[in-house]
Amino acid sequence: MTTKTCWEAVCTVDDLVADCGIAVWTEDGPVAVFYLPHRLPALFAVSHTDPFTGSNVLARGITGDLDGEPVVASPLYKQHFSLRSGVCLEDASVRVRSYPVLLDGDRIRLAVPVRQPAAVAA
Template identity: 40%
Template sequence: MTHEFKTTTWSPVCCVDDIVPNTGVCARIKDRHVAVFHVSDKTPRLFAIDNYDPNAQASVLSRGLVGNAGERIVVASPIYKHHFDLQSGQCIEAPENSVKAYPVRVENRTVWVAV
């Protein structure tokens, strides 16, 4: 029996100070457009999801508005205003159009995303 294992590759994106709190930036990592968000409420946190909004069929999520939907931290797509959970990538209004979420870490002020 053969098993295939996918290895996680961490890629540097930018300096954490380059992302204005409560906004996102887009980075091309491998063949993907990834939206990276710096959320600063009680504790500053970083999230990464696909930048491509399947509802609008456009790479726009990094330009969306960051906020809360109940207990969830979300981004509202700038086109149709669908909300995407930044931890899971789930689209609240259309779960069938959810996006992938990625691990994020900061080392020496550099933001790294695993794709």
């Protein structure tokens, strides 16, 4: 079964801060959008929720580079999450959802899953 997605507009370029994240709300829940102007691509998006604590804090994490991998360090227990894949570098069995990002004029769009209506029993 394939999951349908849509390109949801979540913020504008003016909302972004270099080398930092911002939290946005999507139909899929809270997402952290990061702007790293020294990288190509420069835009990344992962779930805002730290999987180790359940707290919505990843947009406030510190961005960096570990062996060429763009990462964000959770501000709580400092685990590093790949901004490309969402995988935790300290524990590869843990990951956050990553989202494709699109720059559309001055709008930032994320490919988020479309919620399907529940089937009605006959």
